[in-house]
Amino acid sequence: MATGFLTDTTVCIGCKACEVACKQWNQLPHDGYELTGDSYDNTKQLSGSTWRHVAFIEKPKDENRYRKLSGDVDLVALAEGVKDQLPGGAEIDGLGRWTFMSDVCKHCVEAPCQQACPTGAIIRNEFDNVYIQPDVCNGCGYCVPACPYGVITSIPEDGRAFKCTLCYDRQVDGLEPACAKACPTNSIMFGEVEELEKIAEERVQQLHDRGYPNAFLYGTPEVGGTGGIGGNHSKFILMDEPETYNLPEAPLLPQATVGKATLASAVTAVALGAVVAWAFGSGE
Ligand code: SF4
Ligand code: SF4
DSSP states (O other): OEEEEEEEGGGGOOOHHHHHHHHHHHTOOOOOOOOOOSTTSOOOOBTTTBBEEOOOOOEEOOOOOOOOTTSEEEEEHHHHHHHGGGGGGGOOOOOOOEEEEOOOOOTTTOOOHHHHOOSSSSEEEEEEEEEOOTTTTOOOOOOHHHHHTOEEOOOTTTTTEEEEOOSHHHHHHOOHHHHHHHHHTTTTTEEEHHHHHHHHHHHHHHHHHOOOOOOEETTGGGTTTTTTTBSSSSEEEEOOOOGGGGOOOSSGGGGGGGHHHHHHHHHHHHHHHHHHHHHHHHHH
């Protein structure tokens, strides 16, 4: 049985309960108290100590392009109530809205991190989740650039790589992952991958029927496909281009670019050789 996630970004309210639950259950350290200046998102990104990251994506107001969804926080609607109190006579129409997205490891079917790992530390466990064995990881860091989503990072203490375990320890005890359990809007759904795919299909259709034709399931052949990755067990319903959520439109296996890189190196070597030969030749 393969288990995974379906994250429906259209009902995420950005409460960050999932982020906190992940930190708490997995006893992950905090990342400092820095103000990034990037909206209200001070977590910045996924890392070896942050395995769920709720991205805050601020949108300019443009009614024609972005329509309000139930889970989105519409700044204009909020501001209407305090219109008279806005400082400096701020223009309400100049405000936009937020979209939230709780990002996590994609648990790729053909996981590039697993392919890059030389020690066999990254395995697929009995739930078909991509799992890093911390006691086998030697901190070489090969998996870090191999991940097309930028999910894995090494911790500074000893260089070992960490990421979402899909709460393996909870699944073994028949519990759902901590993040899904904590989510108050059911934006994060956990279950069997086949079941989640059916739910995703129905939800996308429901959104289309309600007048949101831009809703789609990320990582399908219609949206750039999944390169050689063969699909994700961690799925997302999105309303905008993948890049908006810091996701690649078409994730690639690292080896997909090896041919081009090798050719570029060969061309550079030949060109350099020609320049050196010309320089020596002209000096005689
Ligand atoms: S499944 Fe567990 S480890 Fe993964 S993001 Fe959720 S709480 Fe964190
Ligand atoms: S996914 Fe759920 S728990 Fe996480 S921020 Fe969104 S609504 Fe809150």
